């Protein structure tokens with residue numbers, strides 16, 4: 622059973638710095654107040670409250686079809702809340718422009734696709750939005766230089782320099798995902814929305830991509846909203862969890878949300894959160910195949 626106070630059990634070098642209280646006392650990067658989602662005449666979820674501070678990482682978890690992507694789209698401003706209030710970087714969703722980066726739910730690249738990784742990253746740039754005020758033609762060359770520097774920086778940031786000039790179709794799933802994350806990062810957003818970026822990666826790549834995003838989140842004080850099926854690879858980095866299920870939504874700290882009591886209430890049937898021999902958490906009795914969660918927060 623999971624009810625103990627929890628602390629990340631990860632290698633010391635990976636343990637994130639504790640947050641300062643000032644991170645949470647400033648205007649939240651994302652704020653939901655009694656927000657509800659309704660699509661096609663059906664209420665997906667309701668009464669969700671959430672505050673996400675600068676440099677914080679939240680996971681949106683739950684089975685297929687419960688409205689995880691809809692929550693991300695609400696933060697983007699493409700789906701309006703049915704009720705309640707949603708603010709992103711202090712504004713109505715959709716108004717924060719470049720300050721929000723977005724990686725949609727995964728689509729795969731054809732292995733024969735010849736476009737290079739670096740060109741995929743470049744698609745994330747929109748020169749018109751951040752040109753420096755210099756006279757023409759100095760402005761053009763300065764802008765090109767700035768674009769080139771940003772591309773180089775972001776490709777280094779995601780450790781993709783070794784394969785960024787290869788055709789994206791020839792890159793592995795993990796490499797493609799790093800390049801796509803670079804595309805979402807290239808305009809240096811304050812908020813990064815990632816919809817199932819770990820989907821279709823094997824476990825070791827899931828851990829590596831999660832660590833990459835967690836590290837950038839901490840180092841650059843960028844806030845992250847990540848939709849995931851399995852909280853296991855991201856648990857060491859999480860500050861908040863939003864768990865959506867048929868029976869409702871629970872939002873809070875991971876150790877408050879992923880418990881027998883909370884998940885039983887959410888699913889509406891008896892669900893147990895057990896600790897496996899390897900220290901991971903296993904959710905048993907959920908209507909879908911059991912979700913597995915890490916216990917790296919447990920002490």
Ligand SMILES: Nc1ncnc2c1ncn2[C@@H]1O[C@H](COP(=O)(O)OP(=O)(O)O)[C@@H](O)[C@H]1O
Pocket residue numbers: 660661665684685686687688689690691692
């Ligand atoms: N624009 C829409 N109109 C009608 N139904 C929708 C629309 N968008 C999503 N849905 C439905 O809402 C439910 C939740 O979708 P989604 O947010 O994509 O779920 P998840 O990401 O959790 O799998 C699904 O049943 C989906 O078919």
Ligand SMILES: [Mg+2]
Pocket residue numbers: 689690691726816
């Ligand atoms: Mg989805």
